[in-house]
Amino acid sequence: MSKIKLAEHVIETVQAICAQYNNEEGELINVLHGTQSKLGYLPAEVQELIAKELDMSVAKVYGVVTFYSFFTMTPMGKHPISICTGTACYVRGAEQVLEEFKRQLKLEVGKTTDDGKFSISCLRCVGACGLAPVVMVGEKVYGRVSPQQVRKIISEYQDGCPSHAE
Amino acid sequence: MEMIKLTIDKKPVVVKPGTTILDAASSIGIKIPTLCHMKLHDMGIENKPGGCRVCVVEVEGRRNLAPACVTKAEEGMDINTHSMRAINARRTVTELILSDHPAECLTCAKSGECELQDLAQELGIREIHYEGEQSHYREDTSPAIIREMDKCILCRRCEMMCNEVQTVGVLSAVNRGFDAVVAPAFEMNLDHSACTYCGQCVAVCPTGALTEVDHTGAVIRALSDPSKTVIVQTAPAVRAALGEEFDLEAGTLVTGKMTAALRRLGFDYVFDTDFAADLTIMEEGTEFLDRLNRHLKGDKDVQLPILTSCCPAWVKFFEHQFPDMKDIPSTARSPQQMFGAIAKTYFADKINVKREDLVVVSIMPCVAKKYESAREEFATDGNPDVDFAITTRELASLIKLANLKFNSLPEEDFDQPLGESTGAGVIFGATGGVIEAAVRTAYEIQTGKSLEKVDFEQLRGLEGVREATVDVDGLELRIGIAHGLGNARKLLEDIRSGKSNFHAIEIMSCPGGCIGGGGQPYHHGDDSVIKKRFEAIYKEDAGKAIRKSHENPHIVKLYEEFLGKPMSDKAHHLLHTNYFDRSNKIES
Structure with a gap:
C-alpha cells in the first residue's frame, strides 16, 4: 500500500466540491474548475483524490487536466497575470506586453516567481477585444495595455499596496 | 423491423437500421480498409473512435467523404x-x-504483424509526400x-481495452494536439x-507501440551455457495457438x-505446465473443500466464495483495486x-x-507471467523459481531462429516426471476450465x-459472466465464472455488497x-480464432x-515421495x- 499525503483542509475542500456535484463523473470539469479556483492549481495528489471521489481512473482525470490549457499542475502566483494573445490583442501588441512582463519579473510563461507572488500565463480572448491588448491580474481586467504600463501594473501588487493585497 | 436498402459499389444491400457502412459493405464481401477500428463480435468488444x-x-x-466505421447506413444511400x-x-x-x-x-518487433505496414502495402504507398516534425517520447x-x-x-484500442474491457483504467489519452499520447x-x-500486465x-495494438519484453536472447544464452541444465514447461493454451505462427489453421x-x-x-x-495444473487442483481443490465443509458446519469465519488464483493479472488487479478482499482468493500459487x-x-x-545450475523456462500465452515470475516472493536467495517466461510468439521466433521446419517435425511426448498431465490440466487454458477441473x-x-461423466458442459462457454450449479451428490454447488477483468469486477462488487x-x-x-492471452499469436480483430483455440483445448x-x-x-507419486498430502506444511x-495491498490510500 502506498500512501498519498494531503493536508486535512485540502481533503475537506476537495471532498466538499465533489459532493456539491454529487460525486458524478460527468461533472469532472466543473469539479476541476472549482478545485483549481480554491487551491490555485491541481497537483497530482489532488487529482488522485478527485479520481477516488468521482470513482473514475486517475489517468482520465489527468487526461482532462492536460487537455485544457486552463488547468495547471504548477501553483499559480498569488496574483496570476494572464496576457491575452488572441487575434485582436495579438495584432495590437500583446506580444510586446507579454515580453515586458517576462522581462520585469524574470519569469517564463507558466512559471511562478520564487516568492510565490506572481505567475504568467497566456489566454485566448476574454471577450473584451475593444480594449485590446488585454491583461488580467487575478479577476481584474486592464485594457489597452502598453509595455510602458507594465511596471505600474506590477507595482500595484507589490508589498505596501494594501488596496490589492487580496 | 423496417430494413434499410442502399447501394455499395453498385451492389444493392439490405441491412438492419443502425448498421454502419463498414458492416454493410462487409456483408456483401467488400472489405473497406480500416486502421483504428477493431471489432471482436462475439466478445462484444468494439473500438471505433472514427x-x-x-x-x-x-x-x-x-459534400464530404464519410468514415465508414462510424457512419450509419441510410435508406437509398x-x-x-x-x-x-x-x-x-x-x-x-x-x-x-x-x-x-x-x-x-x-527492425521493429512488429514487422510482418503490423497493421500500419499492411495498410501501406495494400494502398500501394511508395513515397511519403509529407515531411514534418516527428513526435518523440521516452x-x-x-x-x-x-x-x-x-x-x-x-487509434486508442489499448485505451479501450484497458478502460472499457478490463476496467483497469491505467491508460488514457493525455495532452493535446501534437503532444497527445x-x-x-x-x-x-x-x-x-x-x-496488471494482462x-x-x-494484443490489440496495430503497430509496434506496445510489445512484450523480449526474453528470447536470455533463453538462447542459457541454452548455450554448458554448466546449466535448462528445462521448459509449456502452458496449455500454447499448444492450441502456436501452429498459427506457422500458417496452420487456427485451432x-x-x-x-x-x-x-x-x-x-x-x-x-x-x-508440461499441465502437470502443475493438476497439482494446482490438488491444492486449490483441497483448500476449497476445507472452506466449504467448514461453511456447511456453520463456521461463520470462513470466507466463501473461494476465488481462483492462477492468473497473475487477476492477482495484481485485486491487489490494486480490491485489497479489502485479498483474503478471499485461494492461496494456491499459479x-x-x-x-x-x-x-x-x-x-x-x-x-x-x-538450484543455481537449473534454469526453468516457461512458454506462456501471457505477458503477465513475465511479471509473475519476477515477483520477489517466488525466489529463494535471489534465485527465481522460474527464470524466464516467454510468450507463444517468442517461442515461434526461437523455433524460426533454430532453422526448424515446424510443420514437418515429428510428434513427440513430454519427458517425465513433470510432463505427465490429465485432461483436467489441459482445460486450464480456457475460461471455465480451471473450475471444471476443480469440480x-x-x-x-x-x-x-x-464421476460417471467428467464433462461439465454447463461450465463451458464464451459468455463474459456465467453462472452454473453442479450437483455434488445432493449438495448444490453454485459456481460463477468471469473472463475479462471488467466482468471480474462485476462479480467482486457483488461479493463486496453481500x-x-x-x-x-x-x-x-x-x-x-x-x-x-496477451502473448498469443495476434488475432488482428478476428475473434473466430479464439473460438477455434477454445474448441481445440476441449478436444485435447x-x-x-x-x-x-x-x-x-506422477502427482500421486509427488505427494508420496515429497509433499506428503495437499496443504501439508x-x-x-x-x-x-x-497477497499484498497495492492500493493508494489518501491520508492527511
Missing part, C-alpha cells in the same frame, strides 16, 4: 468505396500518419510490457501504475510438434509458479543438480464416488481465458486417457502464497 479516417468512402450527394477521391484521401491520410512514424520497419520498459510511443498512431496518469512508467493492450493442436521443437532447441527436459517451485526442489534433487476432483473427494451467493468463482483476465481434454487431476500417477511453503 479517428484515423482511413475508411472514408464517397456517398453520392454528400449510393456509396462508392473506391472512387478516385476516396482512394486519394485514404492514401493521403496514411501518408500523413507515416510522416510521423519512425521508418524502422525492418521508451518505457516494465517487467512485461514495453511502450514505444513514437510508434503510436493514437496514450499514457498512465502523470505520464508515470507502467511499473509505477496499477497496470497484455490486452499489446490446430500442435502438442507433439511443439515438444519436438523444444527438444531440438536444446532443452534438457521438456515438461501452475507456472508451482512448477518452478517443484522443479527447483524435488526435480533438482532427483537429477542431482544444484472433477472435488466431487470425487467429497463424495468418495467415481449479493453474491457463489461457493466458488473462477476468474481469468483475458477474453476467452488464456487462449486469448477429450482425447486424454486420464481426465481427473488426482488420478495423475511443505506444500504450504512451496505451493501457496499470500
